[in-house]
Amino acid sequence: MKPTGYFTHPLCVRHEMGPGHPECPQRLGAIDDRLLITGVLDALEQRTATPAAVAELELAHDRLHIAAIRGLSDELRERIAAGGPSHLSLDPDTALNVHTWEAALAAAGAAIDATEAVVAGELANAFCAVRPPGHHACRDRAMGFCFFNNVAVAAKYALQRLGLQRVAIVDFDVHHGNGTEDIVAGDERILMCSFYQHPYYPAWNHRDAPNLVNVPVPAYTKGLDVREIVEMMWLPRLQAHQPQLILISAGFDAHREDDLGQLALVEQDYVWITQRLMEVAKHHAKGRIVSVLEGGYNLSALARSVEAHVRTLAEL
16 A cells, blocks of 8 residues: 655754744644654655745746745844844734745645645555645735745646646635635636634635635534534535545644634644545545645644544555
């Protein structure tokens, strides 16, 4: 049986947005520790990502946006050299440090590398333990801890560079993947399915497009209700779309222990969702799934949930 890939990069822990910020480098450390102590990591094929090229980012983002992030990184280095602050804020939630540009390239590159390896048949499926996350990054705007949209870049790469005709993006983060929606809305080659807490961050009027199945749910929604949404609303559309690859925006902040959300999922809900997606992938996509880390800020709940998700992908 082909292995499950585990993609990451050392640069992903060097990006940080200041003391006390929930999107912190310790998130990846907690995941690695959990996978190591449970023995799951030993069963995975571990790979270091190749940072994405600018031309690859341009598959999903405007050139001016990419150039702005790079320019702000250069500007920050000059400010620090002149005795200025170590961070540059883009909005109240999102800031750069001197490693953000390189970390963001590494995160997008991991999603691309995993997609290439899974589509080529080298790996059964893959998980990308990366940060910064991506699903709030719009075509021309960074926001919500996100700079480039890792999953959207990978989806466009699969279609335009690897010759696939249909892909699906599934987002189970507690927050709406507004950036992904912004990039893929109206592209009928890409089906996007999500649920998310509403009203909540971001304040975004989601679009009506035939390729979007984005389901808002109220605070305190439990796993059984989410499973019903998946069964009744996601799966029929996924089966009809017949994706040749499923990309997952794997945010684990819908867990009941995570204070950045108010939903009530537990590890077994992530197992169940992963199993249902694997069934679709086996039927239509030769089992091909690439999962990319998004949110999840309670370190214990995050680590346990990722273990459950990855253990399921690897059929351990």
